[in-house]
């Protein structure tokens with residue numbers, strides 16, 4: 001199926017959903033209808049707004065690891081967890097937990113989580129929606145008398161650090177629980193020289209090597225990890241769906257490319273005699289864009305990539321040059337050196353390596369033709385994390401069921417997406433199988449105060465978690 005037919009089908013479906021939704025919402029808005037609008041939509045929205053006001057800054061939202069606002073947010077989340085019938089505690093990395101044991105406290109537990117920290121000048125949904133939707137769904141089970149009848153323990157975790165704003169090291173909270181946080185991370189300092197260990201001590205938490213290793217969950221005690229998060233991209237809005245299932249989190253490579261030429265006078269060196277690194281860098285950047293827009297044209301011709309890999313690259317490869325600097329950076333000087341970064345992400349690790357190989361070869365060829373010197377440095381490499389196929393299909397069934405509950409019959413299945421952004425699920429995948437759901441956000445905008453999720457999409461999020469718990473737990 002081509003893109004046009006997907007889009008057409010989707011917009012028809014969207015119109016159908018919109019009209020079906022308007023009808024059913026008016027007709028069924030009580031708990032009797034199985035929609036739990038009061039808890040899953042109205043109360044969840046009130047809580048999102050309330051949590052969105054808990055900030056370290058005046059006039060905008062900012063909550064960083066172990067800050068005063070983070071602790072206030074943690075207490076608020078604990079109140080809501082207790083209101084949902086969960087036993088709560090804060091661990092020694094500042095993660096807030098709420099747990100219900102169900103019928104068998106020794107069974108493997110389902111963990112559901114997202115993060116309570118934010119970026120600077122954040123939106124109110126990033127992280128918070130995943131926590132609040134899970135707590136709201138459990139509250140519905142409590143009101144129905146079903147909480148104690150869960151087949152296995154269910155634990156909601158609000159992670160203390162995903163964004164990494166304060167210490168530049170993401171996943172302090174989830175990495176500790178997954179057992180992959182090195183002890184050296186405790187000595188990382190923030191801008192004012194305060195270490196992670198100091199920040200915890202300021203809040204009467206003494207953390208030593210043993211307490212860090214005690215934080216690690218025993219993998220035999222865990223059934224799986226589910227995370228619900230705003231999409232932070234425009235795909236769900238584009239295809240007209242409130243919810244999507246995440247296939248995996250993209251692997252990532254960061255490069256630093258240095259191009260050296262011959263520095264000279266902008267007025268006196270004839271064009272034919274220049275070795276201009278700026279013009280070369282421009283050609284390299286356009287090459288990167290062309291390759292990432294159409295990897296098929298670059299990779300498939302000599303059989304270095306299987307068709308399935310090229311296909312996966314065509315739908316998931318994204319490349320960005322976000323930073324460029326030039327020396328000496330003057331308007332009347334041909335630069336001597338240009339440096340730029342490349343951020344390259346794809347869901348297929350072999351495909352990503354093939355792209356890097358092809359990109360490097362072609363970059364060196366361009367530099368040779370232009371008589372400039374190129375150096376490509378690999379600064380960061382992280383492999384993709386694939387979500388568990390069975391858990392993902394269970395989440396897909398739950399998402400379809402919740403949309404059906406809200407709109408009546410639907411004609412199509414919720415879309416499957418790749419995540420280009422990192423999430424706590426990446427760290428948790430070292431502990432257990434993971435599954436993720438994305439919720440549509442307006443314009444795909446995130447990490448901004450204009451970040452927005454519609455009231456009914458907040459509802460769909462809570463209802464999906466509820467459907468999943470009802471069916472599988």
Ligand SMILES: [Zn+2]
Nearest residue numbers: 115126127162
């Ligand atoms: Zn987030």
